Amino acid sequence: MTATAPFDEPQPVLTHNHSDRRRLVEVLTMGFVGSVMVTLWGWGSPHGGMPAHVRPIGVAVAASGIAGLAAMIVAWLRSRKLVGRRVLTLVVWSLPLLFGPPLLSHDGWAYAAQGWILAQGMDPYRVPQGLAEVLGNAVDAPWQETTAVYPPGSLWIQAAMVTLAHADPIWSVMLMRVPAVIGVALMMWAVPRLARYAGIDPDYAVWLAVCCPLTTLSVIGGMHNDGLQVGLSLMALVVGAHLALMDRGWFGLVLGGALVGLAGAVKQPGVLSGVGLVALVHVNAVRRGGDQWSTRNCWSALFARIAVGAIPAVAVFGGISAIRGLGLGWLNSTAGSPASVTSDSPIALVVQILRGSGGIPLDKLVGPATGVSLILTVAAMIWCWARWGPIPPCRIHVTWVSSRRRDANHDVVERATGRVGSPLRLQAGVMIVFAALGASLQPWYLIGPLTVCASVPLRRTHRDALIAGVVATTALTMMQWYWSPFVSLPLVTVGYLIIWRIPKAWAFVTAAN
16 A cells, blocks of 8 residues: 555445435435525525514425425435435535525625625724625624624635625625635545545545535535635645655645644634644654654654644734734624624523523623633643643653662652554544534534544444434524524434434434435
């Protein structure tokens, strides 16, 4: 096997019997029809929350969206065994979503508003989103008086889309799908390569992470910039690991680090991929072995790799931020705080409980909540590195006094410890704790961790739980369009536990049939 074998193109075993062709037609049709129904629901339900007055047309629209979502989930589950058909199914299921409004979220309107402000020569870090004329009026109410929270990379992309649309409100929003589609394409390229590197079936990884309704609805339908950020992050990991296998690990750190900086300039969590990049390059160098210090599992080599990867990442991020002096304006006090609105984050839920039942003003809760989130996240990331990261050997001196002779004669024992760890497990762990312990958690924040988890060897029970979790999270996105997380989360959790206890239902939602 050559050094680059883990990244060679897969050779899927395509199935051509009548039964498989019939199933292919069935899932393509079911997923396409479901996607059309969800798209129509998006046009018919432009505003979240339960309507003040229930009308027959509103009930029909809601029923269409729920039925369409169910059809997309069932089609995805039934497509599990259709090896080698992932691009086809992804394109067919996603095509109707291209012609819908921002689905399951108003973020697409916020992107267009921020892009309009920048395209008009104003600073999105100083001008509130609600002042973007027609586009500003469509921004979700909690964010209309706040400034942009995204790094300059996202703002320049948004401004480019608005400019291409000649500032037309509808086309400005619709073009926000261009970077989203690019992000999905990057995921489709990177996920199978990471899976092959880890010894996982690449077809399964693509099915689970890229073709699932959570990704298609949130990234292509919802236009979230998480798609492009995740795609660039995965690209950094693949490039770093690939060049490390070619004995060019240092160049992999430079090129991968630049991609990490680019991913972070699109959305802040992109910088997390730097952890996996350094671990991948370090582990491959140690496994290759040699007499040089750079191929040994030592602290100097590890810190050197961290520095070599961080320099281009900071340079790219800083360079993009320096364009027209935008800088770190997303840290301004005028930017909306994620902890100020209700989300699936445990910290945000606690803030809302204290605000509602305790009567504590929101401005007195946001600061402490952000601090607690930061402390917990850093502590959890350190634990992840201790659990799965590369740990160079160190000598532990243990000194004791003989029980018979309590004089100056001591015995000293030196014990060498160390390991190379599991880079992809480390990356998955870091991304999970960042999402779970952050001040805000939305369903689409889990797409990044999902793409890495799909490329990590898992036990059967863990894999089934992950698949069922994708189904539950996809359902949660629809439920939270109508109800708050205080209602949606308990309902989804109870439903998950009920299905878990019914063998046939569990087999279905884990694609075991």
